[in-house]
Amino acid sequence: MRIGDLTLALVNGGNFRLDGGAMHGVVPKTIWSRLVSCDENNRCEYATNCLLVERGARRVLVETGNGDKFPPKERAIYGIDHDRSVAVGLRTIGVEPSSIDMVVMTHLHFDHAGGATRRTPASLEPVFPRARHVVQRSEWRDATHPHERNRASYLAENIAPLEAAGLVDLVDGEREVAPGVRVLPTPGHTAGHQSVLFDDGCGGRVLFLGDVVPTSVHLRLPFIMAYDLDVVGTLESKRALLARAADEGWLVVFGHDPTTPAARLVRDEKGEVVVGERLALD
Numbered sequence: 001m002r003i004g005d006l007t008l009a010l011v012n013g014g015n016f017r018l019d020g021g022a023m024h025g026v027v028p029k030t031i032w033s034r035l036v037s038c039d040e041n042n043r044c045e046y047a048t049n050c051l052l053v054e055r056g057a058r059r060v061l062v063e064t065g066n067g068d069k070f071p072p073k074e075r076a077i078y079g080i081d082h083d084r085s086v087a088v089g090l091r092t093i094g095v096e097p098s099s100i101d102m103v104v105m106t107h108l109h110f111d112h113a114g115g116a117t118r119r120t121p122a123s124l125e126p127v128f129p130r131a132r133h134v135v136q137r138s139e140w141r142d143a144t145h146p147h148e149r150n151r152a153s154y155l156a157e158n159i160a161p162l163e164a165a166g167l168v169d170l171v172d173g174e175r176e177v178a179p180g181v182r183v184l185p186t187p188g189h190t191a192g193h194q195s196v197l198f199d200d201g202c203g204g205r206v207l208f209l210g211d212v213v214p215t216s217v218h219l220r221l222p223f224i225m226a227y228d229l230d231v232v233g234t235l236e237s238k239r240a241l242l243a244r245a246a247d248e249g250w251l252v253v254f255g256h257d258p259t260t261p262a263a264r265l266v267r268d269e270k271g272e273v274v275v276g277e278r279l280a281l282d
């Protein structure tokens with residue numbers, strides 16, 4: 001899809017399943033189950049949406065999905081689909097991973113950083129060997145010093161090979177990381193979480209939300225994942241970001257929504273931000 005000077009392509013880095021209760025926080029199942037279906041183990045199915053943004057010859061990829069390194073036990077727990085990965089998805093649309101100039105990750109949980117590295121017979125290596133990998137410094141610190149609550153989400157196999165190859169650029173706070181590409185701190189899910197805002201060169205904006213609003217269902221302000229380390233932080237990040245996105249007509253991309261990957265937002269009669277127009281980005 002073309003928007004202004006940008007060409008956007010959505011690549012699914014693989015579906016997976018997460019506990020429906022954990023995904024909706026304090027919202028009871030009697031309410032969320034009217035909006036999302038779940039399997040016999042109470043798991044809901046999600047995509048790992050990655051966004052390729054091309055401007056001229058420059059290629060920026062936001063997120064890398066789950067990757068394909070999971071052992072059978074984790075694949076079963078999370079229902080991880082290894083048939084798709086961001087590298088396979090990119091090749092399907094004619095884009096070689098080695099042609100990516102920059103990878104921006106909202107945070108380093110395995111469902112966002114897993115596709116950044118792959119296993120080789122001897123070791124692990126980066127999937128995007130030419131790309132600078134942009135992450136908030138605080139996120140990098142937390143990911144490399146995990147505690148009991150977040151240890152299952154931060155896997156060294158997704159992170160250490162990038163550092164060993166000298167491909168990591170750590171940033172502090174809001175910053176333009178390439179012409180027209182700005183990272184916005186949106187703390188809550190993790191302290192170092194960032195969203196990514198693209199200027200289309202013609203007055204429009206494209207916002208990759210990340211896990212501050214993982215699906216269109218989570219546009220509702222009280223719908224906040226139980227995974228989030230700072231729930232009120234997410235609430236405030238989300239309130240501020242959605243107001244700007246709706247009032248300024250931004251195109252937004254949801255990182256985990258399998259059916260509404262992107263949308264334009266509007267305000268309903270109560271003033272709440274809701275989906276105005278769904279977009280597939282293909």
Ligand SMILES: [Zn+2]
Nearest residue numbers: 109111112211
């Ligand atoms: Zn996630």
